[in-house]
Amino acid sequence: MQKKRAYSFPDEVLEHVFSFIQSDKDRNAVSVVCKSWYEIERWCRRKVFIGNCYAVSPKMVIKRFPEVRSIELKGKPHFADFNLVPDGWGGYVLPWIGEMAGAYPWLEEIRLKRMVVTDESLELIAKSFKNFKVLVLFSCEGFSTDGLAAIAAGCKNLSELDLRESEVDDLSGHWLTHFPETCTSLVSLNISCLGSDEVSFSALERLVGRCPNLRSLRLNRAVSLDKIANILCLAPQLVDFGTGNYTTELRPDVLSNLTAAFSSCKELKSLSGFWDVVPAYLPALYSVCSRLTSLNLSYATIHSPEIIKLVSHCSSLQCLLVLDYIEDSGLEALASSCKDLQELRVFPSDPFGVEPNVSLTEKGLVSVSLGCPKLQSVLYFCRRMTNAALVTIAQNCPNFTHFRLCIIEPKTADYMTLEPLDVGFGAIVEHCKDLRRLSLSGLLTDRVFEYIGTYAKKLEMLSVAFAGDSDLGLHHVLSGCESLRKLEIRDCPFGDKALLANAAKLETMRSLWMSSCTVSFGACKLLGQKMHRLNVEVIDETEPPCSRPKSCPVDKLYVYRSISGPRSDMPPFVWTMDEEGTILH
Amino acid sequence: MELRLGLALPTPPFDTNGSCSSSSSSSGGVGGGKKRRCFDEESRVGGGVPKTLHLLVWNTNRRDDGDEPRDLDDNSSSVVLNEEEGLVGWPPVKAWRKKLRRHNGRPNNNRIAAAKNSCGGCRASNSTYVKVKLEGNAIARKIDLSVHRSFESLTATLMRMFDISEEHQQKSFRLAYQDREGDWLLAEDVPWGTFIRSLKCIKLIRSRSC
Numbered sequence: 098m099q100k101k102r103a104y105s106f107p108d109e110v111l112e113h114v115f116s117f118i119q120s121d122k123d124r125n126a127v128s129v130v131c132k133s134w135y136e137i138e139r140w141c142r143r144k145v146f147i148g149n150c151y152a153v154s155p156k157m158v159i160k161r162f163p164e165v166r167s168i169e170l171k172g173k174p175h176f177a178d179f180n181l182v183p184d185g186w187g188g189y190v191l192p193w194i195g196e197m198a199g200a201y202p203w204l205e206e207i208r209l210k211r212m213v214v215t216d217e218s219l220e221l222i223a224k225s226f227k228n229f230k231v232l233v234l235f236s237c238e239g240f241s242t243d244g245l246a247a248i249a250a251g252c253k254n255l256s257e258l259d260l261r262e263s264e265v266d267d268l269s270g271h272w273l274t275h276f277p278e279t280c281t282s283l284v285s286l287n288i289s290c291l292g293s294d295e296v297s298f299s300a301l302e303r304l305v306g307r308c309p310n311l312r313s314l315r316l317n318r319a320v321s322l323d324k325i326a327n328i329l330c331l332a333p334q335l336v337d338f339g340t341g342n343y344t345t346e347l348r349p350d351v352l353s354n355l356t357a358a359f360s361s362c363k364e365l366k367s368l369s370g371f372w373d374v375v376p377a378y379l380p381a382l383y384s385v386c387s388r389l390t391s392l393n394l395s396y397a398t399i400h401s402p403e404i405i406k407l408v409s410h411c412s413s414l415q416c417l418l419v420l421d422y423i424e425d426s427g428l429e430a431l432a433s434s435c436k437d438l439q440e441l442r443v444f445p446s447d448p449f450g451v452e453p454n455v456s457l458t459e460k461g462l463v464s465v466s467l468g469c470p471k472l473q474s475v476l477y478f479c480r481r482m483t484n485a486a487l488v489t490i491a492q493n494c495p496n497f498t499h500f501r502l503c504i505i506e507p508k509t510a511d512y513m514t515l516e517p518l519d520v521g522f523g524a525i526v527e528h529c530k531d532l533r534r535l536s537l538s539g540l541l542t543d544r545v546f547e548y549i550g551t552y553a554k555k556l557e558m559l560s561v562a563f564a565g566d567s568d569l570g571l572h573h574v575l576s577g578c579e580s581l582r583k584l585e586i587r588d589c590p591f592g593d594k595a596l597l598a599n600a601a602k603l604e605t606m607r608s609l610w611m612s613s614c615t616v617s618f619g620a621c622k623l624l625g626q627k628m629h630r631l632n633v634e635v636i637d638e639t640e641p642p643c644s645r646p647k648s649c650p651v652d653k654l655y656v657y658r659s660i661s662g663p664r665s666d667m668p669p670f671v672w673t674m675d676e677e678g679t680i681l682h
Numbered sequence: 683m684e685l686r687l688g689l690a691l692p693t694p695p696f697d698t699n700g701s702c703s704s705s706s707s708s709s710g711g712v713g714g715g716k717k718r719r720c721f722d723e724e725s726r727v728g729g730g731v732p733k734t735l736h737l738l739v740w741n742t743n744r745r746d747d748g749d750e751p752r753d754l755d756d757n758s759s760s761v762v763l764n765e766e767e768g769l770v771g772w773p774p775v776k777a778w779r780k781k782l783r784r785h786n787g788r789p790n791n792n793r794i795a796a797a798k799n800s801c802g803g804c805r806a807s808n809s810t811y812v813k814v815k816l817e818g819n820a821i822a823r824k825i826d827l828s829v830h831r832s833f834e835s836l837t838a839t840l841m842r843m844f845d846i847s848e849e850h851q852q853k854s855f856r857l858a859y860q861d862r863e864g865d866w867l868l869a870e871d872v873p874w875g876t877f878i879r880s881l882k883c884i885k886l887i888r889s890r891s892c
Contacts, residue, residue: 179771262778290778395779448773448780451813451824451883478773505773507821536774562772587771 105133112141121146140164147171148607150188150212151632154661155196166205167231168197172212174610174655175560176585178236181612181653183638185668188212191221192666198225206231213237214263219244223251230282231257241266242291249275256310259287267293270319273300280304285313289339289370296320306331315339318372323351329358338362340370343397347377355381369393369418376403386410390437393418395444405430415471416440421457421478428461432468440499441465442476448505459486466493474499481512482539487521497529501536507563507588510540517541523548526556533580536560546570550577558583568595575599585610592650593620600628608657612636616654619647624656625674632659633674634667642672643680769821813883816844817855825884832874833857840886855886 106114115138118124128138144167145158158165172188190212197204204226214237222229229252234240242265248258249272274297276283283304288296296319305311311332320328320341329335345351355378359365365385374397389411394404395418404419404427414435421443423431431438443461447454459482466472472494482504491497511518518539526532526549535556537545541564549556550573557580565571572595574584584606592615603609603624618635621642625633635642636653663673663681673681815822823843830836841852857869859881866885869877 176771178776179774180777181771262776264778444779445773445775448775451811478775503773507769507772560774562774 108133108137111137115141119144143167144206145169149657149659150190150193151661151664152607152657152659155193157661159196159200163200164203165201166203167208168193168201168204168206169208169210170212171210174585174608175211175583176587176610176612177211181587183636183668183670186636186671187664187666187668189666190214191218194218194221194225202226203228205229208233208235209237210235211237213239214244215239216241216244216247220247220251223247226252228254230254233257233259233261234263235259236262238264242268242270242272246272246275249273249280250277253277253280254282255280256282257285258283259285260290261287261315263290265291267291269293270296271300273297273304276300276304278303278307281307281309283308284310285337286311287313287315287339288317289315291317291319293319298324302327302331308332309334311335313337313367315369316341318342318370321345322355322375322378326351326354326358329362333361334364335362336364337367337391338365338369339393340368340372342372343370343374343378344372345375345378347375352378352381356384360384365389367391367393371397371399374399374403379403379407382407383410387412389414391416395420395442398422398446401427409434411435412437414438418442418444420444420446421455422446423461424456425458425461425464426456428457429464429468432464436469437471438465438469439471440474441469441472443478444476445478445503445505448478453480459483462486463489463493466490470494471496473497476501476503476536478503478505480505481509482518482521483511483513484516484518484521484524485511485513487518488524491521491524491528495528496531497525498531499534500525500529500532501534501560502538503536504538507538508540509538517544519545519548523552526552531555534558537564538562542566543570543573546573550574553578555580557581559585561586561589563588565589565591568592571595572598575602581605582607584608586612586614588613590615593617596620597623600624600631603656604628604630604658606658608655610653610655612653614654615650617648618642618645618651621651621654622647622674622680626676629676630658630660632657632663635672635674636670637672638670812881814840814843815883815885817885817887819844822883827878833869833877840884844886854889856889858885858887859883860885 105111111134115124115127118127121144124138124142128135139161140163142162143165145162145165146169147153147158148171150170150172170190170193172190173182173186176182177186188211190209198221202225205228207222207229208231212234214234219240222232232248232252232255237260240263245258245260245265248255270291270293286304296317298320301316301320305314305328312335314328314332314335315337316328316339318341322340322343322345325340329338359381362385366388368382368385368389368391371394376399379399386407387410390413392408392411392414394407397420400422401424404423408414408417408427408431412434415437416439417431417435419427419442423443428443431441443457457479459479462475462477462479463486466489470493473496475497476499479502482502510516511521519542522535522537522541522545526535530552532553533555535549535553535558537560543566546565546569549559553559556578559574559578559581561584568591570589571586571591574581575595576599581602586609589611591611596611596616597620621633621635624631634655634657635651636655637651639652642649642651663675667673667681675681811824811826813822814825825836825839825843827836830839837852837857840857841847846852846855858866859869859877860866860883861880862882869884
């Protein structure tokens, strides 16, 4: 059959048009219009995002997209952040780097989240990609400062090195000296996670001094306050700055130098760091506060009065991360000072304490919901809550996209009525029609899941712990939440029935995690047998699941869709249920 | 609402009307009962003790102090208990934040509490409730120490709380506690007064694990 090309554009024109389409969703839509568009699109896709590194193999990605410049990969499930995924589970990046080293010599950007990165991988990156620019390692582990030295030395055009929240074997601060004197291209450097007390400060200063485009610099705790003024004077163009520890002996010149240094940073919009704060030095910040859009005080052990003083200067604040030392009174002050607030995260200062150590309750969150009409994203740790408060919050903030509430004691009821918090969370999902992420806590029955299944149509990620009565709860979620991509559950009485009845749903999602629930080994086997495009992984560190009767519940279950079949790098405590019903190891 | 089974294990079809209504009272009994049977059967059939999970059957008819989970199988010890935390991964605070807290040290909090109290602070930090855990049980309970004057009365209450009714079972447990410095000690080694003054939380441990 003759291909009708008379009415179509030449490939180059289409390619040019496609270059304006950046979002993955749109690119994916373009690629399914017709075969020729699929072909043209795949040759010009420059950025690939892979939400689960085991959903597809490196070879498959390379085969389809031969000219990629930027790749983002995510490895371990989210609950790995809370030690629920045993060490050695997986998420290794080396196989990816190995394949890409040959296939993508012009790769510029690698962004990884929750992956195991070794020094070998870092050395391979430094060696293989001549134009490498951006390395972001978010919550990664497995590498040391030796690997960082290789990156510093080998990547001549490095613009971004961001190690946020990663666990780095900090062997020595001297890796910074491996940045050659010719390196002037840094735009962003985040070393806040580095633990050691030695940071080659002179190397850091020289590096900062010769990089005129440096916009974002986040130091680690080892850098003391008296050194900050120097750094800021070398880089007054900074937009985002993370201090080291915010303490030093009280000397009059330190405060004045610091104040002057901060005032010279006219572009500064974001501050973080603040370990070990000496409150006397906080006034140094006041001159920049009015321009700040983001403030991370979540390491700062300062108390409500100081926080209030600081925050009341921050009229442009959009994002605040803080410890619960802020208390209800501080949140009230926040609500009256920061009308542009969009994101609030309140972390617990004493998460394992039996009794509350601060006066932070549901009242604080209610004040903020009332005073900050643009509030969209909340993460709130507290010790008590009421349905009434949640209903008020929901009515005040119908624009929530992210709502994560953690009531510290599991199964805590509404403290006034002693009822479950079903109605409160129900109000959240009913009023907040754009809700994409929700984390539940407190005493909850199957009813809350009925509300979620009915109303939370845009919900993409749901986290559940110690909730529900029966499989009906899980069934409501799996059958009702049309946009659900990630579901993570722990310690809930959810078992086989809801899972098997909604098996097809799992292929429309990225992943499902269930630990300490009542899903039987037999159900896992059946799921693995029937659903060929799902990897059904059973994790059990004490003994093989097949040594017990099929009806026995599995400890941890991780189910994810994949087009590359079961993975080959499973540790001894992970079993995959395959198509023949055998268990792979 | 009916569940149509796409895939089914060889068990009777899921009857939503009967066994799994969303109203609270029945599900606790019936649904939980079914699951309990599974565990009991298996423990009789197989040779060794099966590893079971902490299935929390919420009985909404009883609501004393807000949490009374019932453990279905005391033999399990599958949840790894951290010295400091009761449950792995709860509350969901990232590991490095926890490290931060340890770095800052607990004395910080005591100073804060003291400061608060001295300024006519808000709440009494000398509550008489302490956390008590049973080894192998995921959920901690709370017990009011002010009503007890001796180890006997405390132990009797704990046995009742955790449904350990048989004497031989009772004898297999020992009372341990964590003091303010974070060390774990046996209660039987100290006088009642010392115990009460220095304890932070209590744990019932099995004799064999000492």
